[in-house]
Amino acid sequence: MWKHSADRRPTHTTSGIWIVAEGEAEARYKTLALTAGEWLSRSGVRYALTDRVPATIDMMPGDVYQPGLPRPVLLVFEVPEYAIPGGTVVVARSKLMPLDDEIRIATNASPNQIEQAITIRRNGEGPPWTVLPQR
Amino acid sequence: MTPLRRSYWLSMAALVVALPAALAVQCWGSVVDWRADHERRPIAAVVGRSIDYAAASWTVTRLVRFSGREGRVVVLAEFQAVARDPRGLSALPCTVWLSDGDGREWRPTLFPGSVIRKLYPEAARRSLCGGPAFAAAEPGKPAMMVASFTVPASARDLTLSIALHSELPNYLKVSEPEN
Numbered sequence: 001m002w003k004h005s006a007d008r009r010p011t012h013t014t015s016g017i018w019i020v021a022e023g024e025a026e027a028r029y030k031t032l033a034l035t036a037g038e039w040l041s042r043s044g045v046r047y048a049l050t051d052r053v054p055a056t057i058d059m060m061p062g063d064v065y066q067p068g069l070p071r072p073v074l075l076v077f078e079v080p081e082y083a084i085p086g087g088t089v090v091v092a093r094s095k096l097m098p099l100d101d102e103i104r105i106a107t108n109a110s111p112n113q114i115e116q117a118i119t120i121r122r123n124g125e126g127p128p129w130t131v132l133p134q135r
Numbered sequence: 136m137t138p139l140r141r142s143y144w145l146s147m148a149a150l151v152v153a154l155p156a157a158l159a160v161q162c163w164g165s166v167v168d169w170r171a172d173h174e175r176r177p178i179a180a181v182v183g184r185s186i187d188y189a190a191a192s193w194t195v196t197r198l199v200r201f202s203g204r205e206g207r208v209v210v211l212a213e214f215q216a217v218a219r220d221p222r223g224l225s226a227l228p229c230t231v232w233l234s235d236g237d238g239r240e241w242r243p244t245l246f247p248g249s250v251i252r253k254l255y256p257e258a259a260r261r262s263l264c265g266g267p268a269f270a271a272a273e274p275g276k277p278a279m280m281v282a283s284f285t286v287p288a289s290a291r292d293l294t295l296s297i298a299l300h301s302e303l304p305n306y307l308k309v310s311e312p313e314n
């Protein structure tokens with residue numbers, strides 16, 4: 001479960017688990033868009049980015065990554081608890097090109113690391129958001 | 136030889152000709168497409184001087200960089216094209232990109248940055264290269280276009296490239312003026 005910092009902001013609950021992945025992406029040679037993210041469970045089930053919350057602020061269609069200019073990325077998935085161990089973050093340019101390259105980033109996510117609640121705070125300057133509590 | 140048998144052999148002979156011909160046409164089309172995607176033939180241009188390209192006279196009127204935040208710079212490119220038939224050009228896809236000496240390529244940002252809106256508000260209102268800019272232009276009058284980029288401050292030897300897809304592999308290439 002998570003909630004935004006201001007009480008007036010919505011609180012999102014789930015019968016499963018929210019996975020919040022923070023990272024950074026940078027194009028190496030050419031401007032590119034990254035609009036597809038998935039959580040790939042050990043059993044091979046793919047969970048798409050959640051559309052329940054506007055949290056994937058930097059992976060929206062139209063956003064691009066420029067060579068030499070790294071940008072932070074925030075990915076949020078809603079999955080059942082048994083999909084966590086051994087899961088992998090998968091990022092690709094588009095869902096519309098299933099044969100295109102994708103990167104798979106192994107994680108050490110564990111059911112023992114689940115927080116009861118987290119807050120994603122939008123920042124006015126500096127990093128666009130802060131996830132609390134920080135690990 | 137019966138008429139039926141003659142037709143059969145004529146058909147077989149036609150197939151021997153038609154099949155390779157169809158394959159050759161298909162292959163040629165693939166070669167043309169591949170060249171359009173991969174082969175590039177730059178036409179060198181200079182800021183402030185017009186040059187003919189794609190049935191129009193093109194001039195890059197400004198190619199400047201402004202310091203930005205966090206090690207970034209904003210690059211503004213203003214250019215125009217004078218064509219007898221600007222409506223004809225409006226149907227052609229146009230690609231604009233900026234590249235540096237290391238071979239990296241940047242595509243224009245969707246919207247001009249605040250520094251451009253502040254210093255060049257008129258430029259900030261112009262269209263990117265493509266249909267709207269040409270559709271709004273009168274025959275013989277310049278279609279004014281703009282592109283802005285965000286690149287690392289460390290980028291050197293910047294060049295602006297403009298390509299109309301019907302003209303590929305030829306494209307315009309303009310180097311950043313030396314200060």
